[in-house]
Amino acid sequence: MTLTEIRTVLASRGLRPLKQLGQNFLHDQNLAAWLAERSVEGLEPQSLVVEIGPGLGALTESFLKRDLRLIALEMDRGLCLFLRQRFQAEIAEGRLDLREGDALKLLPGLGAAPRVICGNLPYYISTPLLMECLRLPGSPARLFFLVQKEVGQRLASPAGGKTYGALSVLIQVSYEVTLARTLPGSVFYPPPEVESVAVQLVPLAQPLVQPEERERFAVTVQRGFSQRRKKLSNLLPTQDGRRAEHLTPVEWVELWRRIESSSVAT
Numbered sequence: 001m002t003l004t005e006i007r008t009v010l011a012s013r014g015l016r017p018l019k020q021l022g023q024n025f026l027h028d029q030n031l032a033a034w035l036a037e038r039s040v041e042g043l044e045p046q047s048l049v050v051e052i053g054p055g056l057g058a059l060t061e062s063f064l065k066r067d068l069r070l071i072a073l074e075m076d077r078g079l080c081l082f083l084r085q086r087f088q089a090e091i092a093e094g095r096l097d098l099r100e101g102d103a104l105k106l107l108p109g110l111g112a113a114p115r116v117i118c119g120n121l122p123y124y125i126s127t128p129l130l131m132e133c134l135r136l137p138g139s140p141a142r143l144f145f146l147v148q149k150e151v152g153q154r155l156a157s158p159a160g161g162k163t164y165g166a167l168s169v170l171i172q173v174s175y176e177v178t179l180a181r182t183l184p185g186s187v188f189y190p191p192p193e194v195e196s197v198a199v200q201l202v203p204l205a206q207p208l209v210q211p212e213e214r215e216r217f218a219v220t221v222q223r224g225f226s227q228r229r230k231k232l233s234n235l236l237p238t239q240d241g242r243r244a245e246h247l248t249p250v251e252w253v254e255l256w257r258r259i260e261s262s263s264v265a266t
Contacts, residue, residue, distance in 0.1 A: 001025075001027060001029070001056055001057070001058060002027060002029065003027040003189055005027075006025050006027050006056060006189050007189070009056060009082065013078060013081075013082060014078075015078045015079070015082075017189070017190055018076065021075065021076060021122060022121075022122020022123055022124055022125070023055065023076070023122070024120070024122075024188035024189065024190060024191070024192050025055050025056050025058065025188060025189050026055070026058040026059070026120060026146075026187060026188055027058070027187065027188065027189050028187040029058075031183070031187055032058040032059055032061070032062055033062050034181075035059060035062075035144075035146070035181075035198055036059050036062030036063055036066075037062070038144065038180060038198070038200070039059075039116055039118045039142075039144035039200070040063065040066060040068060040116055040118075043068065043115055043116065044115075045067040045068075046067060046068065046069055047068055047069065047115040047116070048068075048069045048070075048071065048112055048113070048114045048115055048116075049063060049068050049069065049070050049071070049114060049115065049116045049117075049118065050070075050071045050072075050073065050107075050110065050114040050116070050117045050118070050141075051063065051070060051071070051072045051073070051118055051119050052073055052103045052117065052118070052119030052120075052121065052129065052145075053073070053074060053075070053103065053119045053120055053121065053122070054072040054073075054074050054079075054083060054098075054119070055074070055079060055120065056079065056082065056083075056086075057083055057086055057087065059118070059119070059120070060072055060083070060087065060096070064087065064090050064095060064096060069095070069097075070095065070096050070097065071096075071097045071098075071099065071110065071114070072096060072097070072098050072099070073099050073101065073103040073106050073107070074098065074099075074100060075100070075101060075102055075103070077100060080098065080100045083098055084098060103119075103125070103129060103132075104125070104128055104129060104132055107129075107132050107133070107136065108132070108135070108136070110136075113136070113137070113138050113139070113141070114141045115141055115142065116141055116142045116143075116144060117133055117141050117142075117143050117144075118143070118144040118145060119145060119146070120145075120146040121145050121146060121147050121151075123147075123148050123151070126145070126147050126148070126151045127151070127167055130143070130145075130155075130167065130171065131167075131170070131218075134170060134171075134174065134214055134218070135214065135215070137211060138211060139203060139211070140174050140175065140203045140207070140211075141203070142200070142201065142202055142203065143175070143199075143200070143201035144180075144198070144199070144200050144201070145198075145199055145201075146183065146196050146197070146198055146199075147196060147197060147199055148192075148194055148195075148196055148197075149182065149194060149195040149196060149197050150163070150194070151199075152179050152196075152197035152199040153179075153197075154167055154168055155167065155168060155171050155172075155177050155199055155201070156168075156177040156178075156179055156199070158248075159245065159246060159247060159248040159249075159251075160245060160246055161245075164245050165225055165244075165245070166218075166221050166222045166224075166225040166244075168249075169221050169225075169247075169249050169252050170214075170217075170218055170221060171201065172249040173204075173207060173208040173209045173217070173249045173252070173253060174203060174204060174207045174208070174209065174214075175201035175202060175203060175204060176201070176202045176203075176204060177199065177200075177201055178199070178200045178201075178202070179197050179198070179199055180197075180198040180199065180200045181197065181198040182195055182196075182197050183195065183196040183197065183198065208249060208250065208253045209253060216256075216260070217253070217256050220236065220255075220256045220259060221244075221252055221256070223235055223236060224236055224244040224247075224252075225244045225245075228243065228244060228245065229243070230243070231243060232244060232247075232255070236255075236259060237259055237262065237263070238255060238258070238259060240255060
Protein backbone atom coordinates (compact mmCIF):
# COMPACT_ATOMS: atom_id res chain seq x y z
CA MET A 1 0.00 0.00 0.00
CA THR A 2 1.17 3.52 -0.77
CA LEU A 3 1.46 6.20 1.89
CA THR A 4 -1.70 7.87 0.61
CA GLU A 5 -3.61 4.57 0.71
CA ILE A 6 -2.44 3.88 4.26
CA ARG A 7 -3.62 7.29 5.46
CA THR A 8 -6.95 6.86 3.67
CA VAL A 9 -7.61 3.40 5.12
CA LEU A 10 -6.74 4.46 8.65
CA ALA A 11 -8.86 7.62 8.45
CA SER A 12 -11.87 5.85 6.92
CA ARG A 13 -11.89 3.28 9.73
CA GLY A 14 -11.16 5.63 12.58
CA LEU A 15 -7.79 3.98 13.18
CA ARG A 16 -4.41 5.47 13.97
CA PRO A 17 -0.94 4.03 14.52
CA LEU A 18 -0.75 2.99 18.17
CA LYS A 19 2.49 4.04 19.81
CA GLN A 20 2.03 1.54 22.65
CA LEU A 21 2.04 -1.26 20.05
CA GLY A 22 4.99 0.22 18.16
CA GLN A 23 2.98 0.43 14.93
CA ASN A 24 4.94 1.79 11.96
CA PHE A 25 3.43 0.70 8.63
CA LEU A 26 5.72 -0.07 5.69
CA HIS A 27 4.60 1.90 2.62
CA ASP A 28 7.45 1.29 0.15
CA GLN A 29 5.91 -1.36 -2.12
CA ASN A 30 9.12 -2.32 -3.91
CA LEU A 31 10.87 -2.75 -0.58
CA ALA A 32 7.99 -4.86 0.76
CA ALA A 33 8.27 -7.17 -2.26
CA TRP A 34 12.05 -7.47 -1.80
CA LEU A 35 11.73 -8.25 1.91
CA ALA A 36 9.07 -10.90 1.30
CA GLU A 37 11.14 -12.53 -1.44
CA ARG A 38 14.30 -12.54 0.68
CA SER A 39 12.55 -14.00 3.72
CA VAL A 40 11.06 -17.02 1.90
CA GLU A 41 13.78 -17.52 -0.71
CA GLY A 42 14.34 -21.18 -1.55
CA LEU A 43 11.30 -22.55 0.31
CA GLU A 44 9.48 -25.56 -1.09
CA PRO A 45 5.86 -25.09 -2.28
CA GLN A 46 3.28 -25.14 0.50
CA SER A 47 5.86 -24.38 3.19
CA LEU A 48 4.36 -22.88 6.35
CA VAL A 49 5.24 -19.23 6.98
CA VAL A 50 4.21 -17.29 10.09
CA GLU A 51 3.99 -13.50 9.89
CA ILE A 52 4.06 -11.52 13.13
CA GLY A 53 2.12 -8.26 13.07
CA PRO A 54 0.94 -8.01 9.45
CA GLY A 55 -0.46 -4.53 10.08
CA LEU A 56 -2.17 -3.41 6.88
CA GLY A 57 -0.77 -6.33 4.88
CA ALA A 58 2.29 -4.91 3.09
CA LEU A 59 4.29 -8.14 3.39
CA THR A 60 1.18 -10.33 3.54
CA GLU A 61 0.19 -9.33 0.01
CA SER A 62 3.58 -10.40 -1.36
CA PHE A 63 3.52 -13.71 0.53
CA LEU A 64 0.09 -14.55 -0.87
CA LYS A 65 1.43 -14.26 -4.42
CA ARG A 66 3.56 -17.35 -3.69
CA ASP A 67 2.62 -20.99 -3.21
CA LEU A 68 2.85 -20.91 0.58
CA ARG A 69 0.69 -21.57 3.61
CA LEU A 70 0.51 -18.38 5.68
CA ILE A 71 -0.48 -17.82 9.29
CA ALA A 72 -0.65 -14.16 10.32
CA LEU A 73 -0.75 -13.12 13.99
CA GLU A 74 -2.18 -9.65 14.63
CA MET A 75 -2.95 -8.11 18.03
CA ASP A 76 -4.89 -5.02 16.89
CA ARG A 77 -8.60 -5.80 16.50
CA GLY A 78 -9.21 -2.91 14.10
CA LEU A 79 -6.42 -4.09 11.82
CA CYS A 80 -7.75 -7.66 11.99
CA LEU A 81 -11.14 -6.47 10.76
CA PHE A 82 -9.45 -4.67 7.86
CA LEU A 83 -7.27 -7.66 6.97
CA ARG A 84 -10.26 -10.02 6.99
CA GLN A 85 -11.95 -7.76 4.48
CA ARG A 86 -8.88 -7.11 2.33
CA PHE A 87 -7.91 -10.79 2.10
CA GLN A 88 -11.40 -12.26 2.30
CA ALA A 89 -10.88 -14.51 -0.74
CA GLU A 90 -7.50 -15.83 0.44
CA ILE A 91 -8.93 -16.62 3.89
CA ALA A 92 -11.92 -18.41 2.34
CA GLU A 93 -9.56 -20.45 0.15
CA GLY A 94 -7.54 -21.49 3.21
CA ARG A 95 -4.38 -19.78 1.96
CA LEU A 96 -4.33 -17.33 4.87
CA ASP A 97 -5.04 -18.16 8.50
CA LEU A 98 -5.44 -14.86 10.35
CA ARG A 99 -5.30 -15.18 14.13
CA GLU A 100 -6.08 -12.31 16.48
CA GLY A 101 -4.03 -12.00 19.66
CA ASP A 102 -0.63 -11.54 21.25
CA ALA A 103 2.07 -13.33 19.24
CA LEU A 104 3.91 -14.22 22.45
CA LYS A 105 0.88 -16.25 23.52
CA LEU A 106 -0.10 -17.54 20.08
CA LEU A 107 3.29 -18.84 18.93
CA PRO A 108 3.49 -21.79 21.37
CA GLY A 109 0.10 -23.03 20.18
CA LEU A 110 0.68 -22.92 16.43
CA GLY A 111 0.18 -26.66 16.13
CA ALA A 112 2.72 -26.97 13.31
CA ALA A 113 6.39 -26.19 12.84
CA PRO A 114 6.86 -23.18 10.53
CA ARG A 115 9.73 -23.02 8.05
CA VAL A 116 9.94 -19.23 8.38
CA ILE A 117 8.83 -16.76 11.05
CA CYS A 118 8.95 -13.15 9.93
CA GLY A 119 7.55 -9.70 10.54
CA ASN A 120 8.05 -6.04 11.35
CA LEU A 121 8.72 -6.11 15.10
CA PRO A 122 8.21 -3.14 17.42
CA TYR A 123 11.09 -2.51 19.81
CA TYR A 124 9.26 -3.57 22.98
CA ILE A 125 8.52 -7.08 21.71
CA SER A 126 11.75 -7.85 19.81
CA THR A 127 13.73 -9.61 22.55
CA PRO A 128 10.79 -11.48 24.16
CA LEU A 129 9.63 -12.68 20.74
CA LEU A 130 13.09 -13.88 19.73
CA MET A 131 13.34 -15.78 23.01
CA GLU A 132 9.91 -17.32 22.35
CA CYS A 133 11.09 -18.45 18.91
CA LEU A 134 14.02 -20.21 20.59
CA ARG A 135 11.59 -22.09 22.84
CA LEU A 136 9.63 -23.60 19.96
CA PRO A 137 10.09 -27.39 19.80
CA GLY A 138 12.06 -29.12 17.09
CA SER A 139 14.48 -27.62 14.61
CA PRO A 140 14.56 -23.82 14.57
CA ALA A 141 12.77 -22.00 11.80
CA ARG A 142 14.45 -19.40 9.64
CA LEU A 143 13.76 -15.99 11.16
CA PHE A 144 13.50 -12.77 9.16
CA PHE A 145 12.56 -9.65 11.07
CA LEU A 146 12.54 -5.89 10.69
CA VAL A 147 13.90 -4.54 13.96
CA GLN A 148 15.46 -1.38 15.31
CA LYS A 149 19.07 -1.12 14.20
CA GLU A 150 20.27 -1.42 17.79
CA VAL A 151 18.57 -4.82 18.15
CA GLY A 152 20.03 -6.06 14.87
CA GLN A 153 23.51 -5.03 15.96
CA ARG A 154 23.07 -6.91 19.24
CA LEU A 155 22.09 -10.06 17.39
CA ALA A 156 25.10 -9.91 15.06
CA SER A 157 27.68 -8.58 17.53
CA PRO A 158 30.93 -10.53 17.96
CA ALA A 159 32.32 -11.30 21.41
CA GLY A 160 33.86 -8.25 23.03
CA GLY A 161 31.64 -5.81 21.14
CA LYS A 162 29.76 -3.06 22.93
CA THR A 163 26.39 -4.56 22.01
CA TYR A 164 27.38 -8.20 22.65
CA GLY A 165 25.21 -9.74 25.34
CA ALA A 166 23.12 -12.72 26.39
CA LEU A 167 20.80 -12.37 23.39
CA SER A 168 23.79 -12.41 21.02
CA VAL A 169 25.02 -15.68 22.51
CA LEU A 170 21.63 -17.39 22.66
CA ILE A 171 20.92 -16.56 19.02
CA GLN A 172 24.38 -17.31 17.63
CA VAL A 173 24.56 -20.84 19.06
CA SER A 174 21.61 -21.74 16.81
CA TYR A 175 21.69 -19.25 13.92
CA GLU A 176 23.91 -17.55 11.41
CA VAL A 177 23.00 -13.86 11.62
CA THR A 178 23.02 -11.52 8.62
CA LEU A 179 22.03 -7.86 8.59
CA ALA A 180 20.42 -7.96 5.17
CA ARG A 181 19.49 -4.32 4.67
CA THR A 182 19.22 -0.99 6.47
CA LEU A 183 15.83 0.73 6.30
CA PRO A 184 15.47 4.49 6.82
CA GLY A 185 12.56 5.78 8.84
CA SER A 186 11.09 7.37 5.70
CA VAL A 187 9.78 3.99 4.39
CA PHE A 188 7.41 3.71 7.35
CA TYR A 189 4.30 5.60 8.46
CA PRO A 190 4.65 7.18 10.88
CA PRO A 191 8.44 7.35 10.43
CA PRO A 192 10.29 6.05 13.52
CA GLU A 193 13.02 8.20 15.00
CA VAL A 194 15.67 5.52 14.44
CA GLU A 195 16.83 3.36 11.54
CA SER A 196 15.68 -0.21 11.21
CA VAL A 197 17.40 -3.25 9.75
CA ALA A 198 16.21 -6.41 8.08
CA VAL A 199 17.91 -9.22 9.98
CA GLN A 200 18.04 -12.76 8.64
CA LEU A 201 18.71 -15.69 10.96
CA VAL A 202 19.41 -19.00 9.23
CA PRO A 203 19.58 -22.17 11.38
CA LEU A 204 23.07 -23.61 11.70
CA ALA A 205 23.54 -27.02 10.09
CA GLN A 206 25.11 -28.14 13.39
CA PRO A 207 23.63 -26.06 16.25
CA LEU A 208 25.89 -25.75 19.28
CA VAL A 209 22.99 -26.37 21.67
CA GLN A 210 20.22 -28.92 21.11
CA PRO A 211 16.52 -28.00 21.45
CA GLU A 212 16.14 -29.83 24.76
CA GLU A 213 19.17 -27.97 26.16
CA ARG A 214 18.19 -24.42 25.22
CA GLU A 215 16.38 -23.47 28.42
CA ARG A 216 19.15 -24.72 30.73
CA PHE A 217 21.81 -23.06 28.62
CA ALA A 218 19.86 -19.76 28.62
CA VAL A 219 19.67 -19.72 32.43
CA THR A 220 23.47 -19.94 32.72
CA VAL A 221 24.15 -17.34 30.01
CA GLN A 222 21.66 -14.84 31.42
CA ARG A 223 23.13 -15.27 34.90
CA GLY A 224 26.61 -14.68 33.51
CA PHE A 225 25.52 -11.42 31.87
CA SER A 226 23.41 -10.27 34.83
CA GLN A 227 26.22 -8.09 36.22
CA ARG A 228 28.53 -7.27 33.34
CA ARG A 229 31.27 -5.71 35.45
CA LYS A 230 31.75 -8.81 37.55
CA LYS A 231 33.94 -11.75 36.62
CA LEU A 232 32.22 -15.01 35.76
CA SER A 233 33.88 -16.63 38.76
CA ASN A 234 31.77 -14.33 40.97
CA LEU A 235 28.52 -15.24 39.22
CA LEU A 236 28.83 -18.89 38.21
CA PRO A 237 30.42 -22.04 39.65
CA THR A 238 33.60 -21.64 37.60
CA GLN A 239 37.18 -20.51 38.02
CA ASP A 240 37.01 -18.54 34.76
CA GLY A 241 38.08 -15.01 35.62
CA ARG A 242 36.90 -13.38 32.42
CA ARG A 243 33.80 -11.26 32.04
CA ALA A 244 30.77 -12.54 30.17
CA GLU A 245 31.26 -10.41 27.05
CA HIS A 246 34.74 -11.84 26.44
CA LEU A 247 33.53 -15.41 25.77
CA THR A 248 32.54 -16.41 22.25
CA PRO A 249 29.35 -18.45 21.79
CA VAL A 250 31.50 -21.59 21.42
CA GLU A 251 33.30 -20.81 24.69
CA TRP A 252 29.97 -20.20 26.41
CA VAL A 253 28.79 -23.65 25.38
CA GLU A 254 32.03 -25.20 26.60
CA LEU A 255 31.73 -23.39 29.95
CA TRP A 256 28.10 -24.40 30.35
CA ARG A 257 28.88 -28.05 29.65
CA ARG A 258 31.66 -28.02 32.25
CA ILE A 259 29.26 -26.52 34.80
CA GLU A 260 26.62 -29.14 33.94
CA SER A 261 29.12 -31.99 34.20
CA SER A 262 30.36 -30.69 37.53
CA SER A 263 26.85 -30.45 38.98
CA VAL A 264 26.03 -34.00 37.86
CA ALA A 265 29.26 -35.33 39.39
CA THR A 266 28.45 -33.80 42.74
